[in-house]
Amino acid sequence: MTSYDSLFYVFAAVTIIPAIVTVFHPNILYAALSLFGSFFGVAGIYVLLGADFIAATQVLIYVGGILVLILFAVMLSKNIYGMTFQDEKKKKILPTLFGILLLGFLIKLITTVHWNTTLSEEGPLPTTAALGNLLLTEYLLPFELASVLLLAALIGAIILARSK
Amino acid sequence: MYTQFTTILLFLIIGACMVPLILLVGRYLRPANPDPKKLSTYECGELPKGNSWVQFNLRFYVIAILFLIFDVEIAFMFPVAVTFRQWVTSSQAKGVLIFSEIILFIAILLIGFVYAWTKGDFEWIKGLQKKQIDPRFRGDDLK
Amino acid sequence: MTSLPEFLKELFESWPLLGILPVWFYSIVAIFGLLFLFLFPFAGVAVYVERKIAGDIQARIGPNVVGPYGILQWIADALKLLLKEDIIPTNADKKLFILSPMLIFISGACAYAVIPFADNVILANLNIGIFYLLAITSMVTLGLILGGWASNNKWSLLGGLRAAAQVVSYEIPVALSILTVVLVTGTLDMAQIVKMQGPFYWNIFHNPFLFISACIYYIAALAEANRTPFDIPEADSELVSGYNTEYSGMRFAIFFLIEYAECFIICAVATTLFLGGWHLPFFDLSSLTLGLRIPLQIMVFMTKSILLLLTMMWIRWTLPRYRVDQLMKLCWEVFVPFSFACLIGTAFWMVLFKGKGIPELILGLFVS
Numbered sequence: 001m002t003s004y005d006s007l008f009y010v011f012a013a014v015t016i017i018p019a020i021v022t023v024f025h026p027n028i029l030y031a032a033l034s035l036f037g038s039f040f041g042v043a044g045i046y047v048l049l050g051a052d053f054i055a056a057t058q059v060l061i062y063v064g065g066i067l068v069l070i071l072f073a074v075m076l077s078k079n080i081y082g083m084t085f086q087d088e089k090k091k092k093i094l095p096t097l098f099g100i101l102l103l104g105f106l107i108k109l110i111t112t113v114h115w116n117t118t119l120s121e122e123g124p125l126p127t128t129a130a131l132g133n134l135l136l137t138e139y140l141l142p143f144e145l146a147s148v149l150l151l152a153a154l155i156g157a158i159i160l161a162r163s164k
Numbered sequence: 165m166y167t168q169f170t171t172i173l174l175f176l177i178i179g180a181c182m183v184p185l186i187l188l189v190g191r192y193l194r195p196a197n198p199d200p201k202k203l204s205t206y207e208c209g210e211l212p213k214g215n216s217w218v219q220f221n222l223r224f225y226v227i228a229i230l231f232l233i234f235d236v237e238i239a240f241m242f243p244v245a246v247t248f249r250q251w252v253t254s255s256q257a258k259g260v261l262i263f264s265e266i267i268l269f270i271a272i273l274l275i276g277f278v279y280a281w282t283k284g285d286f287e288w289i290k291g292l293q294k295k296q297i298d299p300r301f302r303g304d305d306l307k
Numbered sequence: 308m309t310s311l312p313e314f315l316k317e318l319f320e321s322w323p324l325l326g327i328l329p330v331w332f333y334s335i336v337a338i339f340g341l342l343f344l345f346l347f348p349f350a351g352v353a354v355y356v357e358r359k360i361a362g363d364i365q366a367r368i369g370p371n372v373v374g375p376y377g378i379l380q381w382i383a384d385a386l387k388l389l390l391k392e393d394i395i396p397t398n399a400d401k402k403l404f405i406l407s408p409m410l411i412f413i414s415g416a417c418a419y420a421v422i423p424f425a426d427n428v429i430l431a432n433l434n435i436g437i438f439y440l441l442a443i444t445s446m447v448t449l450g451l452i453l454g455g456w457a458s459n460n461k462w463s464l465l466g467g468l469r470a471a472a473q474v475v476s477y478e479i480p481v482a483l484s485i486l487t488v489v490l491v492t493g494t495l496d497m498a499q500i501v502k503m504q505g506p507f508y509w510n511i512f513h514n515p516f517l518f519i520s521a522c523i524y525y526i527a528a529l530a531e532a533n534r535t536p537f538d539i540p541e542a543d544s545e546l547v548s549g550y551n552t553e554y555s556g557m558r559f560a561i562f563f564l565i566e567y568a569e570c571f572i573i574c575a576v577a578t579t580l581f582l583g584g585w586h587l588p589f590f591d592l593s594s595l596t597l598g599l600r601i602p603l604q605i606m607v608f609m610t611k612s613i614l615l616l617l618t619m620m621w622i623r624w625t626l627p628r629y630r631v632d633q634l635m636k637l638c639w640e641v642f643v644p645f646s647f648a649c650l651i652g653t654a655f656w657m658v659l660f661k662g663k664g665i666p667e668l669i670l671g672l673f674v675s
Contacts, residue, residue: 165433167312167313168431169433170331171310171312171331171338171420171431172420172431174335175416175430176413178338179413179416180413182342182412182416183409183412183561184409186557186561187393187557187558190390190393191393193389193390194389194390194393224471228475231475231476231478231479235478235482238482238483238486241486242438242486242489242495245486245490246489246493246495247493248490249490252657252658252661256661259657259658259661267651270650270651277643277644281640287632287635287636
C-alpha cells in the first residue's frame with residue numbers, strides 16, 4: 001500500500017468519524033463542531049485528487065462561512081445549554097428504512113459508474129487557470145446563473161430574517 | 165504539487181501539536197492550586213448571576229449570511245481573475261468579452277447589495293440614523 | 308522556482324549523510340526553523356518594540372529595567388506567562404476551552420507557509436498561494452467564537468461573537484483587494500507574483516485603482532486582526548477583555564502571540580502583493596551569487612514588512628477606537644463599495660491598456 005493510499009484512508013476516516021459524531025451526539029454544539037473535522041477531511045481528499053483550488057475553496061467557504069453561520073445560529077438560540085435530541089423509539093423506524101434505501105442507491109451508483117481512476121504521468125496539473133477558462137467559455141451560462149442564484153439566496157435570507 | 169501539500173500537511177500537524185506541547189512544558193513548571201473562588205467566572209468582582217446565554221440578536225445572523233454570499237461570489241471570481249490577464253493581453257475582442265462577463269456577474273450581485281443597503285440591513289443598530297434627531301430638541305430654543 | 312525544502316535538498320545533494328534524506332525531512336526542519344527561529348522570537352521582539360513605541364508616542368520611556376534599554380523584557384514576560392497557574396473555570400467547557408487557542412494558533416502559524424521571503428525561500432510554493440492564505444486565515448473566526456463561548460461568561464460570549472462578526476465582515480474587502488491584484492498578475496502563486504513585479508513594476512504603481520486597493524487592503528486587514536482603531540473585541544476598557552477574559556497564563560500568551568504573528572502576515576502579504584516583495588528598486592538582484600543574493604533579498608523583504616508593521620503600531624497608539632456600529636458601517640458602506648469600484652476600474656484599465664501599468668507606459672513613451 002503506497003503512502004498515497006494510506007493518506008486516503010486517513011482522510012476518509014477524518015471525514016467519516018466526525019460525520020458520525022455529528023449525527024449521533026446528543027449535545028447540539030458538539031454535533032455542529034465535529035463538522036469541522038469532516039470538512040477538513042473532504043479538503044484533504046480534494047488535495048489527493050489534485051484539485052487544489054477546490055480544496056482551498058472548501059476550507060474558505062465551509063469552515064469560514066457555513067460553520068460560522070451554524071455556530072451563530074446555535075449559540076444565539078435560547079436554552080442551548082444541555083439541550084439534547086432524544087427521539088422515542090418509534091420515530092427511528094422510518095428514517096432507518098430511508099437510510100438503508102439511500103445506502104443501496106449509493107452502492108449501486110458507485111459500482112456502476114465508470115470513474116476515471118488514471119493519474120496523469122507528470123502528476124496533477126494546476127487547476128485554477130483551467131477552471132477559469134472553462135467558466136468563461138464552455139460553462140458561461142452556469143457561471144452567470146450562479147450569480148442569479150446567489151442574488152436569490154441573498155434577498156431570500158434577508159426577507160426571512162426580517163420577518164422573524 | 166504533492167510535495168508542496170505534504171509540507172502544508174506537516175505544518176498543520178506540527179501546528180496542532182505545538183499548543184499542547186507548550187502547555188505540557190509549562191505543566192511541570194507552574195503551580196496548581198485550585199480554589200473555588202479562583203475558578204468561578206469573572207464578572208468585574210461581583211458574584212456571577214444567571215447562566216450565560218445572550219439575547220438572540222438578528223444582526224449577527226444577517227452579517228454571517230451576507231458574508232457567505234459574497235464569499236461564494238469571490239470564490240467564483242478567483243479562477244476568472246486568474247485567466248483575465250491572459251485573455252486581455254491576447255486580443256482586444258477577448259478582453260472586452262471577458263470584461264463584460266465579469267461586469268454582468270458583479271452587477272447582478274450588486275443589485276442584492278444595494279437592496280440590503282437600502283433596506284437598512286447594514287446598520288448595526290437599526291433605526292439609529294432616524295432616531296438621532298428628536299424634533300423637540302432641535303436646538304432652536306438654545307438661542 | 309522551487310520551495311525551500313526542495314531547495315535545501317538540492318543544496319545538500321552532494322553531502323555524504325544529508326544527501327539521502329527525503330524532501331519531507333527538510334520540510335520538517337524548515338517548519339521547526341520557521342516556528343522557533345522566526346515566529347516566536349519575532350513575536351516577542353514585536354511586543355517589546357510596540358511597548359517602546361507606545362512609550363515614545365505617549366511621552367514616556369517604556370520598559371527599561373530588564374537588560375539594557377529593556378531589551379530582555381519580552382523574555383521576562385514569556386517566562387512569567389509560562390510559570391503562571393493555568394486556571395480553567397469550573398463552569399467552562401473544558402474541551403472547547405482547550406480547542407480555541409489551538410485553532411487560532413494553527414490558522415496564524417500555517418499562513419507563514421506561503422510567504423516568499425526570498426527567491427527560493429518559500430516554505431510551500433503552492434499554485435494557489437494567496438487563496439490558501441485567505442482560506443487558512445478564515446479559520447480564526449471559529450477560534451474566536453469558541454473562545455468566547457467556552458468561558459461560559461456573558462461578556463466573553465458577546466465579545467467573541469462581536470469579534471467574529473467584525474472579522475467576517477472585513478474579510479470581504481480584503482478578499483476583493485487581493486482579487487484586484489490577481490486580475491493584474493494573472494496568477495495566485497506568491498513567488499510568481501513577486502517575480503512579475505520586476506525591478507520597479509511594483510503593483511501599487513500599476514494603476515490608481517490598485518493604489519486605492521492597497522490602502523483598502525491594509526486598513527481592512529488591520530480590522531481583521533482586531534488591531535486599534537478596530538479593537539473593540541479585546542479593548543481593555545470595554546467588555547473587560549472580551550473573549551479572552553478567562554484565559555490566563557500560557558493560553559493567553561498564545562492569543563497574544565498570534566495577534567502579532569497575524570500583523571506580520573498582513574504586512575508580509577501587503578509587501579508581496581503591492582510593494583514588490585524582495586525586489587530592490589532599480590537593481591536586478593538575480594545576477595548576484597547565491598550566498599549574497601538570498602540574504603539581501605530577505606533583508607529587503609523584511610525591511611519593507613517591518614516598515615509596514617511599525618506603521619501599524621504607530622496607528623495603534625495614535626487613533627481612538629471605533630464604536631461597533633461605526634465599524635460595521637465603515638466596512639459595508641465604505642470599504643465594500645470602494646473595493647468593487649476598484650475591481651471594476653482595474654479590469655477596465657487592463658482592457659483599455661492591454662494589461663500595461665503606469666511604469667510600463669511611461670517607459671514605453673521613452674523607448675519608442
